[in-house]
Amino acid sequence: MALQIDLDLCTGCGACVAVCPFCALTQRPSDGKVEVNEACTACGACIEVCPVGALSLPEPTSPAAAGQSETHRGLWVFAEQRGGQLQDVTFELLGKGGELARELGVEVGAVLLGHQVDACVGPLFEHGADVVYVVDHPALAAYTAEPYAEAMSALIKKHRPEIVLAGATSIGRSFIARVAIEATAGLTADCTELAVDPENRCLIQTRPAFGGNILAAILCPNHRPQMATVRPKVFPQPAPVEGRTGRRVDEQVELKDPVVRVLETVDAMQHEVNVAGAEFIVAGGRGVGGPEQFKLLAELAEALGGAAVGASRAAVDAGWISSFHQVGQTGKTVRPKVYIACGISGQIQHLVGMNSSDTIIAINKDPDAPIFEVADIGIVGDLFVVVPELVKALRKAQ
């Protein structure tokens, strides 16, 4: 067992039992001293609260990884493109990555994988990349995880970056886990905050867990690179510096033929505004009551000049609107200027997806709904009355 308990020091106060997120600590009936069971994940939450220092964790050291913090340098961002279109999260990461790299005194590299994607190189420099590594290969033309992982792993092996960041998107999350295994690297998923400690060059990664109920700070003390996926929309996009340029490095990498074949791509959101990038979102929950009633929200969206329509999971699960609209822990993370929640109670799993919106407006008939705790403007009322009034008022204002 990893957690060490010094039974001579333990006073049986039970403080650690109360904080353990995993119910891994129990008190012996005989003397109240603490025992640990297999549910322990060595998270360390108990160590901090022990008043007598009876709990400790051994420092993990991996012989294979020893000294890697000396041999690896530089911060990389995976430049995600789809159909030759760079994704916003790439720019967000170049912005944040730039800050961290300056603290560490290293360059920011962007890794661009694809086929005939030269047009993407310029914008990467303009958004802060000092170096752009390009792997142009027919096997990378359509995205599949295996050749993307192979290419990224080959570059990491050759250039030994100390930090590798990718967007926590369906592409980023699907291939970077393969890279982490091949590189024997720690990988922290879906981070919402990043910082570095210039002293030991550790990346301090913060991410929600347990459905957003807690935040965990995670380090990879001994392994390099330190890898993380980062939620879209948690960092702002840096303004591009026109004409800014840097070093382009073309890499020849031998890749196997893709084993997964893409037969067809279906764009399911063709005629709708995608919530992920929208500046205005009108979202509906169980209170909306049915698919027909969602038209009311679409009307409000239109009156706002083309807002996107979002939804809680309850509305999606009920089949009132497709899952592409879902906001929250298992849906999308959004950061619009204005988020209008209609008939949404505001459970933590919904809040983690939208609580960094600039302005939150809630319309709910229950004055005690938790959504009001995060709303800048809360309207207690029936959405079927308030929303049409709002549409009227907006139209009049134009």
Place this chain on the structure above:
Amino acid sequence: MHIVVCVKQVPNTTQVRIHPETHTLVRDGVESVMNPFDENALEMALQLKESHPDTVITVLTMGPSQAEAVLREAVGRGADKVMLLSDKALAGSDTWATSYALSQAIRTMSPRPDLVLFGKQAIDGDTAQVGPSVATWLALPCITCAFGLEVADGRAKVKRSFEDGYEILEVALPCALTVVKEANVPRMASLRGKMAAKKLVIEPTTAEMIGADPANIGLLASPTRVVSILSPPARSSGVKWQGEEPADMARKLVEELRQRKLI
């Protein structure tokens, strides 16, 4: 066909709360359940078995001894075999070490699986990393966020969900998939299944039995370390309008948005 489904026992996170004063997790009465996405993965296997009756489904979980509950649940729904990988030496494993252990467990199975199914992500950690990582250890291709599986002539055709649409992909077996909620509606355990589950004797499998390299498992082999647990910063609330005429509140809101230069 041999299908391995990896399932995890998780706390029902809707019930986990941070205590407003003590900032500790309040988990009184929080029940453990089968990870919801793993239910979809299991259902995908069960449906495949209906069209390919020669199929054997093995359910694999790694966790403390009480995790056997999810294996019984799976057998109740129609799984054929189970493996409970449980060993103190595995405690503290992060996704790197967990995926190594699961891959070693799968290596010991005979015949080797044609399909290895995972949930899209586990709702406690939400990493979505274990599926593709196990596949990497096993040198299998992996399609994430999958639904709509069809298997014929040793090939799988599957849909893969994206932020704004989906793709139709094809791959030769063996392969790994991580399954999304849209894939299906999980069934309940049948009466006959429940009887079988009750009778089931589950002997834990140890790290040694799967030939796991001690250097690759548990806390010491895990590159990532959780160093602290915090409660999320609270966003403070603003104004709340109550008991006024809806039309007045609507007008006030438009005025507010104007003043804040949002419209």
